[in-house]
Amino acid sequence: MLIELLLVMFALLVLGDYLLKKRRNDMIHYMPGPKPLPVLGNVLMYRGISQADIIDFILQNRQKYGTCYRVWLLNQLAVLFSDPADVEVLLSSSKYIKKNNFYDLLHPWLGTGLLVSNGRKWHARRKIITPTFHFKILEQFVEIFDQQSTVLVKKMAQYADGKTVLNIAPLLCLMTLDIIAETAMGTKVNAQTNPEFPYVSAVISVTYMFARRFTNAWQRIDWLFRLLSRKEAKLFYANIKLMHDFTDRIIVERRAVLEQELGINETAPNATDTEVGLKRRMALLDVLLQSSIDGKPLSNEDIREEVDTFMFEGHDTTSSALTFCLHLISRHPLVQAKLFEEIRKVLGADKDRPVTQRDLGELKYMECVIKESLRLYPTVPLIGRNFEEDVVIRGKPIPAGTNVTIGIYIMQRDPKYFPEPDTFRPERFLNESLEDGESRNTYVYVPFSAGPRNCIGQKFAMLEMKSTLSKILRHFELLPLGEELRPTLTIVLRSENGSQVGLKPRNYASTSNQVVD
Template identity: 65%
Template sequence: MLGSAVMVQQLQPHADGKTPLNIFPTICLAALDIIAETAMGTKINAQMHPDLPYVRAVFEVTNIMTTRFIKPWERIDWLFRLLAPKLAQKQDALIKTMHEFTETIIQQRREALINDQQGQQKAAAGELDDLGQKRRMALLDVLLQSNIDGAPLSNEDIREEVDTFMFEGHDTTSSGMSFCLYEISRHPQVQERLINEIEQVLGKDKQRSVTLRELNELKYLECVIKESLRLHPPVPIIGRNFSEDVEIRGKRIPAGTNYSIGIYMLLRDAKYFESPDEFKPERFLNDVDDTTTQAHPYAYIPFSAGPRNCIGQKFAILEMKSTISKTLRHFELLPLGPEPICTLSLVLRSKNGMHMGLRPRS
């Protein structure tokens, strides 16, 4: 992915092998470039413009939403605006910034589709990409050309979908990749085994592109990612609403109840995970191609489960594989800097950043 290649260039000046680096901001911008190019078909070059207002807006909006989540009286919009008018105004301004950003992407892509009739014809004819596979349209292109009952989607309809994919497609993966790189930096034996696998599958050429087949062959890396997601799920709490009465442990939960599920604690349950607080990727070796790890099908659900599970989980795993393997091909990760202080801000983050040292890999 182009985004990870730029990320490596951005990290090079910090790879002195002795200075701790907070890698989260760099990972966040790389993830934003990746989701924009792959899902939206648009290059935004966020890594070359680190002060992009959209990134700051997402960060601050999630903090405001988290505050409203833990204060029930602020969940009611009119009451929130009455009790915290300045915060409400700030929230509105931040949301406006996010909407303007996504609307700009939509407009640019719409103009590109109109002006590039030849490109549309090639896509329709099944043009092959660099890997010899049929080129697929970006999600945004599909939305722009979609119809419901013969009518095209409105700009608002499209923007809502783009907002969802842009936010969820970069913020959650930023958390997942950052925590995973942190765990690798603190476990040298895991890192050594990863390097051996990467060199065996991808070779020693750091610059060559990686194919989908090769990413799927990185089995141990997948175990490492799964174990990191178990210990540090990007979305640590999910909510559900019961459409019918449900009995849980002998107690009846009436229909219409909102129910919060603590994924963070569920994934550290000693009943299903031996030594639950230890980082042990080997626990996934026997079923690396499965999303369940224990006898109970819902013991391992970092992407939730059922009809409301994460629509982008396969994409997220592939993105993490590509970006993490790219990083490890260029750098040795060193256990430098403070330990992360986890905090919930809709997405699992660290209050003090995600620190590690980097040394160029010979």
């Protein structure tokens, strides 16, 4: 009797699964993809796939199924696009801006800040925050970039003997955390000199826990995470509370200072009216404190969402980008020599001279190096969207509720657009076209995303990376010591073993630093 009952239940489960998916299957009947099992879909194909394997796994699927294919994860339909023409439709639209449900994992820390918010809230917050990246405010931030990169090179100097293998990734992480704390909150956390400071430790700990949860399907489900990983979950939520308490305190203190210094009150004019009128250095927090939506000022909780979002996005992504870029430079001596030649030409022989925004703008070859590094190792290799209604993308119907993934990493290594795609060749960005002269679709290279939901901080990030690279290369020659990179996908692309390099004090008198024609 029990067996018969189980068989009936199984049959009903299979039937229910079929009926639940039928409409969506009918809509995507044209789309290739691995054959799904009843109920489970294609979940089993991910068995044994580690974080380090995910990118290669996606590349293999792309070769097998093409630039648009689907997979079923239980009842969730997922579609991956890697044709720049499709990607252009998706990213250029102001309609398809809802992030997919993987981003829900970030809610405990970030709430519904700019990264994960949608609709009217996203549009309103984006409008408020955009003035933070006005060129006159960015100019003030360059001073912070220079100061913190100076601390970094002093920390690095102890390893500059030409033979010690240094993993530079943790040092970069602390530097970018110092920068984003001062530019977003207007406060110093001294992460580089005091990495055990509770807020600093909490940010690093939670960031890595997010990465593990993001790639572990069971840990994504909160009650399972709390049940099966009790100790880790307890630490995770305790650290989030610590960060929230710290940010709340800074907000209250900063609001009091602004009210005293500027005579503002709860109905102060929008930041767009005062964004460059203040003599004091502006931080993101200052802009938010002076902003309002529909005549109402943002609450402390609203402000905390955005500050926490920038703390998360502003240190993790930039440190990852610098990790890959410095490693590539260390393995390509001609590129490094050309970079140093440009740095000397723009900044002169004084390696301690502070840089200006204008200086950084003149480092054209360095910009090509950064762009090429981001092509090979985009910090965010996959972008997620979710369709709230049925849509048609270039004649391809996609049902409502579908999670869409845009394969940035895949497109940027496509030989159709980038000859010798696995070769590090910064010169390919000296002109923005294919080698045969054909124009390249601008949506084939989108390391900062594109369209209305592009990365609001990309100019900030480029200036920060240029400042840091110029400071490091003025002080040290990077040597190809240690292990090669082992890229692994978490929330952002990382190297599993960091960035291992050697350092030698830069000799300005040496002729070996000159580029040979």
